[in-house]
Amino acid sequence: MTSSQSQRLGKGGRIDRSGPLNGRFDGKAFSGCQGDTLASALIANGVKLVGRSFKYHRPRGILTAGSEEPNALVELRTGARREPNTKATTAELYDGLEAASQNRWPSLRHDVMSVNQLFAPIFVAGFYYKTFMWPAKFWEAIYEPAIRRAAGLGRASGIADPDHYDKAWAHCDVLIAGSGPAGLAAALAAGRSGARVILCEEDFVPGGRLLSDGGTIDGVPATEWLSKTLTELADMPDVRIMTRTALFGVYDGGTYGAIERVNDHLPSPPQHQVRQRLWRIVAKRCVVAAGAI
Incomplete structure (x- = not known):
């Protein structure tokens, strides 16, 4: 563990402290460990301010630990691979990661548009459309572009994407x-019955809250139950566990959409490999065990 990680606990967690991973956030260097997300590494380095609110540009810090995160939206990577509006709580840390905050100018700490907070009482819903109406030709030429720049989030790179998708x-x-205790129990029951099972987990490791909460399941420690369950599922030929894969929608005919982040945890995909894969999954039944906020 490097000395810069002033808020890092000396032990515990599911990270490898044997060798640091180095990255940059808004041009400033920080370090983390294998198993960190960008968010957990920033917290370990004492970084509290990560963004600005959409409308009033109020300071925002990291609120959650997963895909429900509303505040820590960042730009990841640079150049043609720059990806806006990435949640720092789901972005896996890798050596050389480059990230930047959004919706601020000229800097995150000194954001000129934070002056909007002073006018919050009059910036009610529909304020823009009721106020900036005259002269009419100013709306498209001046008002709308200025409002969009002030309230926008990330920036697209504007350069052709060099990666491949499948x-x-x-x-x-x-x-x-979901692969928490409920999802794994459902997969076990379905797998033992001979059903064809696909289990999707958005994180890079299965387990959900079992990875942190502890306790016992069926009279054995949760970590032991998790290990045995994953081993049994791996031995079932008709059970497939897909990590780094998030379900995002359900459509007609029992069709579900999922995005697999095949190589998003690397600076760039290995040669002849894709960065992400879009799945269309047709299922007879679906068990939603994604946890609760």
């Missing part, structure tokens, strides 16, 4: 969203 189909009897 799409695929899959079919199963039971589709399970």
Whole structure:
């Protein structure tokens, strides 16, 4: 563990402290560990301010630890691979990661548009459309562009994407969203019955709250139950566990959409490999075990 990680606990967690990973946030260097997300590494380095609110540019810090994060939206990577509006709580840390805050100028700490906070009482819903109406030709030429720049979030790179993407189909009897205790128990029950099972987990490791909460399941420690369950599921030929894969929608005919972040945890995909894969999964039944906020 490097000395810059002033807020890092000396032990515990599911990270590898044997070797640091180095990155930059808004041009400033920080370090983390294998197993960190960008958010957890920033917290370990004492970084509290990570963004500005959409409308009033109020200071925002990291609020959650998952995909429900509303504040820590950052730009990841640079150049043609720059990706805006990435949640720092789901971005896996890798050596050389480059990230930047959004919706601020000229800097995150000294944001000129934070003056909007002073006018919050009059910036009610629909304020823009009721106020900036005259002269009419100013709306498209001046008002709308200025408002969009003030309230926008990330910036697209504007350069052709050098990476490759894939799409695929899959079919199963039971589709399970989430690999916490409920999702794993559902996968076990379905797998033991002989059903074809696909379990999707947006994180890079299965387990959900079992990774942090502890306790016991069926009279054994949660970590031991998790290990045995994953081993049993891995031995089932008709059970497939897809990590780094998030379900995002359900459509007609029992079709579900999922995005697999195949190589998003690397600076760039290995040669001849895709960065992300879009899945269309057709399932007879779906178990939603994604946890609760």
